[in-house]
Structures are given as C-alpha cells and as structure tokens.
Amino acid sequence: MIADQPDVLPARHHVEFVMGMAVSIDIRDVDVPETAVDDVVAWLHHVDATFSTYLEDTPISALGRGEIDLEAAGDEIRTVLRQCEDLRIESSGVFDVFEVPAPNGTRLDPSGFVKGWSIEHAATMLEQHGCLNFCINAGGDIAIRGNPAPGEPWRIGIRHPDRADALATVLVASHQLGIATSATYERGAHIVDPRTGRPVTDIASASVVGPDLTLADAYATILFVMGVDGLDWIAAHDGYDAYVITHDDTTRWTEGFQRYREASPKP
Amino acid sequence: MASAPKSAAPASSTPVQINGEAFSNKFGPVQVQATFAADGSLTSVDAVQTPYADGKSVSINNFAVPRLNSEALTAQSSQVNTISGATYTSNGYRQSLQSAIDIAVANGITTVAAGA
Numbered sequence: 001m002i003a004d005q006p007d008v009l010p011a012r013h014h015v016e017f018v019m020g021m022a023v024s025i026d027i028r029d030v031d032v033p034e035t036a037v038d039d040v041v042a043w044l045h046h047v048d049a050t051f052s053t054y055l056e057d058t059p060i061s062a063l064g065r066g067e068i069d070l071e072a073a074g075d076e077i078r079t080v081l082r083q084c085e086d087l088r089i090e091s092s093g094v095f096d097v098f099e100v101p102a103p104n105g106t107r108l109d110p111s112g113f114v115k116g117w118s119i120e121h122a123a124t125m126l127e128q129h130g131c132l133n134f135c136i137n138a139g140g141d142i143a144i145r146g147n148p149a150p151g152e153p154w155r156i157g158i159r160h161p162d163r164a165d166a167l168a169t170v171l172v173a174s175h176q177l178g179i180a181t182s183a184t185y186e187r188g189a190h191i192v193d194p195r196t197g198r199p200v201t202d203i204a205s206a207s208v209v210g211p212d213l214t215l216a217d218a219y220a221t222i223l224f225v226m227g228v229d230g231l232d233w234i235a236a237h238d239g240y241d242a243y244v245i246t247h248d249d250t251t252r253w254t255e256g257f258q259r260y261r262e263a264s265p266k267p
Numbered sequence: 268m269a270s271a272p273k274s275a276a277p278a279s280s281t282p283v284q285i286n287g288e289a290f291s292n293k294f295g296p297v298q299v300q301a302t303f304a305a306d307g308s309l310t311s312v313d314a315v316q317t318p319y320a321d322g323k324s325v326s327i328n329n330f331a332v333p334r335l336n337s338e339a340l341t342a343q344s345s346q347v348n349t350i351s352g353a354t355y356t357s358n359g360y361r362q363s364l365q366s367a368i369d370i371a372v373a374n375g376i377t378t379v380a381a382g383a
Contacts (some may be wrong), residue, residue: 013372022360024369026349115354137365140352148348159352159364167364170347183353207351 012037018044019115020054021139027126028133028148036129040122040136047118050076053102053109064106084113087218091233094225095218096194116180116217119143123213142179143213161185161204161245168245171209171260178213182206182224193225202227204247209260210240228252 012027014037023044025037051060059077062068070078087095095112102109119136123143126134133146135154144154153174160166161183171179183205184191191200208220215237223230223242231254234242241257350365360366 013369015366015369017360021354022366022369024349024365026369026372135349137349137351139354139360140350140365141354142349142351144349154349155347157347157350157364159350161353164364167347167350171351179351181351181353185353205353 014041016041016044019048019052019118019138023119023139024135024137025122025126026135026137027131028146029131032131033129036126036131039129040125043122043125044118047114050074051080051110051114051118053104053106053111056104060108060110061104061106064102064104064108080110080113080117083117083214084110087113087222091222093195094193094222099194100192112221113214113218115139116141116178117214120178120213140181141213141217142177144173144177144179145175147174158205158207158243162249168205168251169243169261173209173260176211177209178211178216179207179209180213180217180220182208182220191221191224200225200227202246203244204249205245206230207243208234208240209242209257210237216240 012025012032014025016023016025018041025040027036049055050058052058053060053064055061059068059073063070063073063077070081081097084095084097088098097108097110097113099107100109101107102111115138119138119141120143122136123134123145126136127145131145133148135142135144135148140159142156144156148154153172154177156171156173156179157167158169158171158181160168162185164185173179182191184199184201185204192198193200203224206220206223208216208223210216210219219234219237219240219242223234223244226233228244228246231242231244231252234240235254235256241254241260243251243253243257245251347368349368352365
C-alpha cells in the first residue's frame with residue numbers, strides 16, 4: 001500500500017510452554033533482534049517463578065502462607081497487588097484476588113491479573129527491542145501491535161464457547177490492542193463470584209478489548225461475573241469495549257465494539 | 268506433508284533440542300525444532316527455517332465456522348491470525364485452533380482461514 005514500507009516477513013515465531021499454558025509469539029518485523037524473544041521467554045519464566053500459586057516455593061505462595069510480609073515480597077509483587085486492590089475497589093469487590101481459593105491452599109491468588117499484566121509487559125519489551133508488528137497470544141489472551149503485513153489489519157477470531165474448532169466472530173484491528181476472553185469451557189466453572197463464593201455461570205463467554213491487555217484481562221473477568229449488565233460498566237471505561245455470548249447463543253456488545261467488526265466503515 | 272519433530276523425548280538430564288527434517292512446502296523450505304526439558308516434557312516449538320510468504324493463506328478445512336445468529340461469517344471474514352478464548356492448558360492448546368495457526372505460521376503461512 002505504501003511504496004517505501006518494507007516487506008514484512010514472518011520473521012520470528014515461537015511457542016513457549018510456561019505458566020501452565022502455551023504462549024505464542026508471532027513477530028512480523030523484518031529485523032528482529034536475536035535477543036528479543038529470548039528476553040521475553042526469560043521474563044515469562046521469571047513471572048512464573050515469582051507468581052505461580054501452583055508452586056510452593058514462589059514468593060507469592062510464601063506471602064499467601066504468611067511466611068513473608070509485603071516488604072520482603074519485593075517491588076513486583078507489591079506493584080501487582082496494589083493494582084489488584086485498585087481493581088477490587090473499582091469493581092465493588094467483583095474482582096478480588098485476596099479472598100479466593102488458591103491451588104497452594106492459601107486465599108491469595110493474583111494469577112487472573114498476572115497473566116494479562118505479564119503479557120502486556122512482554123509486548124513493551126518487544127517494543128523496546130524495536131519490534132513494531134507482532135502478536136503475543138497467551139492462552140487466548142492477546143496483545144497486538146502494528147500489522148501482520150503492510151496495509152493489513154490483524155484478524156482476531158473469538159472462539160465459539162461450545163465448539164473448540166469454531167469461531168463466534170472475528171475482530172479486525174491494527175496498532176496497539178489487548179483482547180481477553182473469560183469463559184469456563186476450558187477449565188470448568190473456575191470463575192468464582194467473590195461476593196457469594198459461588199462459581200459464575202450466567203454467560204458463556206465474555207471478551208474485552210482495549211489498549212492495555214492488563215486491564216482488558218481483568219475487565220473480562222469482571223464482566224463474566226457481572227453478566228450482561230456488566231457491558232455498561234465496561235463501556236464507562238474510555239477505550240474499552242466488550243462482546244458477550246450468552247448460553248442461548250445470543251450475542252451482545254458495547255456500542256464501541258462495532259469499530260472492530262469487519263463491516264464497519266474504515267475511519 | 269510436514270515432517271513433525273520426533274515425539275518421543277530422549278532420556279537426558281539437560282534440555283534437548285530436536286530438529287524436524289527439513290522439507291519444502293509450496294512457499295519454500297521449512298524446518299521445525301522442538302525443545303524438551305530434562306523430564307521429557309515439551310517446552311517449546313520453533314520454526315528454525317521458514318520460507319518467505321507474502322500474505323499467503325491456507326484453508327484448514329476441518330474447522331467449521333458457525334452460523335451464530337445473523338452473524339454468518341463469510342469465508343473471507345473468517346481469515347484469522349490468532350484466536351482469543353478462555354485460558355487453555357498446555358494440553359488444551361494442542362487441540363486448539365491457535366495451535367493450528369502456530370503450525371501454519373511456522374510453515375510460512377501468515378493468515379489462516381478457519382472454515383471453508
């Protein structure tokens with residue numbers, strides 16, 4: 001489309017199994033520094049070693065058991081928990097990492113925040129390495145930058161909740177975007193409403209898009225708990241939009257979500 | 268047509284990398300490398316050699332596009348680069364559309380059509 005824009009090659013593609021999931025890193029820039037993917041992979045393993053609630057010997061597990069205090073837990077954990085507390089207050093307790101049954105037997109589990117946060121940070125790391133066009137998909141939560149090829153938008157399928165091999169819809173986007181989907185079809189009824197302590201099963205799938213995957217991921221969890229009424233809560237956040245699939249296979253979305261639909265006119 | 272990396276990991280005390288056999292698809296030469304941890308678990312998969320592919324796409328015909336309400340996705344609109352969904356486990360990933368896309372991208376195919 002633009003004459004002096006260089007061809008974009010599928011320059012570096014890597015799938016790392018970490019944090020109990022697969023993280024797909026798809027960089028489309030021509031020149032990708034050798035260390036870019038290595039640094040991101042090292043970061044993800046560092047996050048796992050710090051925040052995993054499946055492992056007994058992580059700082060977050062020690063903090064949850066009360067063996068260390070926040071001071072000893074370090075800056076990263078303090079920063080994460082501070083943001084989690086902000087989200088808890090803002091969501092009137094719907095998002096609460098401080099009172100959940102964790103795999104390590106404690107009640108502290110910020111995993112639902114850490115995934116989006118760590119991938120957003122990984123995207124920033126790639127940008128610092130000079131990467132402009134890439135997609136990181138961490139177990140279904142996605143951070144994109146730029147374009148997959150010159151003049152082409154990224155095309156992001158949202159999985160159908162009842163069929164693993166089918167799509168419910170396709171989003172079209174360029175430049176910086178986070179996309180997160182919250183649902184129970186992969187891991188059973190694992191999303192608990194902290195206000196009732198009971199698993200939430202009102203809607204089949206909740207997807208949130210916005211500039212920062214950290215927030216999109218947390219908002220998707222909040223929306224899943226709030227149900228269809230949560231669409232208004234999402235819409236009140238500038239730059240964030242949502243798409244919900246209910247159990248009777250109907251779909252609802254925020255007004256701004258339309259901009260990501262194929263049929264919407266180009267700006 | 269893809270020669271997959273050997274599935275059995277060798278017994279070893281250190282991580283092991285195994286290169287799949289190099290082969291050519293219609294875009295050029297392809298080689299995939301799998302890395303196994305000391306305990307034999309698969310830790311990563313990479314394309315160590317990929318051909319140039321200029322926005323070429325491939326259809327994975329086994330994946331059907333649903334007709335959800337009035338949202339009849341056309342074949343064109345079902346071209347995707349990536350899939351958002353509920354967090355899957357490492358095992359769930361192996362059966363996911365995303366893994367099919369990763370295999371396609373590692374083979375130099377930049378856009379995947381989910382559905383015919």
